[in-house]
Amino acid sequence: MPEQSKPGEQDMVRHARGEVERSTGGGRKRPAVRDSLMPAAVQGFGVTFAQMFRTVTTEQYPFEPKVTKARYHGRHVLNRHPDGLEKCVGCELCAWACPADAIYVEGGDNTEDERYSPGERYGAVYQINYLRCIFCGLCIEACPTRSLTMSNDFELADDNRRDLIFTKEQLMAPLLPGMEATPHPMRLGDDEKDYYLRVPEKGSTAEPVAEETV
Numbered sequence: 001m002p003e004q005s006k007p008g009e010q011d012m013v014r015h016a017r018g019e020v021e022r023s024t025g026g027g028r029k030r031p032a033v034r035d036s037l038m039p040a041a042v043q044g045f046g047v048t049f050a051q052m053f054r055t056v057t058t059e060q061y062p063f064e065p066k067v068t069k070a071r072y073h074g075r076h077v078l079n080r081h082p083d084g085l086e087k088c089v090g091c092e093l094c095a096w097a098c099p100a101d102a103i104y105v106e107g108g109d110n111t112e113d114e115r116y117s118p119g120e121r122y123g124a125v126y127q128i129n130y131l132r133c134i135f136c137g138l139c140i141e142a143c144p145t146r147s148l149t150m151s152n153d154f155e156l157a158d159d160n161r162r163d164l165i166f167t168k169e170q171l172m173a174p175l176l177p178g179m180e181a182t183p184h185p186m187r188l189g190d191d192e193k194d195y196y197l198r199v200p201e202k203g204s205t206a207e208p209v210a211e212e213t214v
């Protein structure tokens with residue numbers, strides 16, 4: 001009496017013989033071997049040839065920089081007023097809004113001799129930990145002065161943890177023409193209301209660059 005093989009062994013034997021069948025999705029089965037009379041090699045080259053006429057989706061990054069959507073959430077920016085004073089008032093609302101606990105803020109007191117922002121307080125220490133940040137944008141929604149916005153910069157990869165904790169100096173917007181490095185006295189009025197209620201002059205070039213990117 002011939003020895004009975006197990007069901008799994010029968011499948012392996014059929015695979016080896018090329019008798020494998022595949023499902024067509026509707027429950028009907030047909031042989032895996034194509035019906036075409038052309039040799040398999042010619043069929044393979046046909047697939048390659050067809051690809052030559054399709055739209056190329058390969059991007060040549062980093063040789064050709066990637067252009068993001070205008071409202072892409074990238075690296076944060078701490079903006080300035082048109083005279084160069086900082087918009088951050090050190091209130092910590094951004095840190096409280098952050099679901100990833102990625103922001104650390106310490107507020108400081110402005111004095112008449114050393115002023116960084118209009119009003120009483122400024123952000124003395126400001127850090128964003130990009131190992132934690134998920135770029136959700138909740139922090140910029142929470143900021144009452146529009147100090148914190150997000151740019152389109154996405155190149156944040158690094159090979160060590162320390163360099164991914166960005167400091168205030170790294171996050172501050174650059175000084176534009178007409179701006180003065182802090183600390184300095186208020187140039188646009190006698191109190192902070194003059195900064196927040198003031199209508200920008202026509203043709204002024206001293207507007208924050210990153211504000212329009214969110």
Ligand code: SF4
Pocket residue numbers: 097098099100101102103128132133134135136137138139140
């Ligand atoms: S973008 Fe989101 S995760 Fe990143 S710092 Fe802001 S609130 Fe936190």
Ligand code: SF4
Pocket residue numbers: 087088089090091092093094095105123142143144145146147148
């Ligand atoms: S960035 Fe905005 S929310 Fe955060 S501490 Fe400064 S003023 Fe407050």
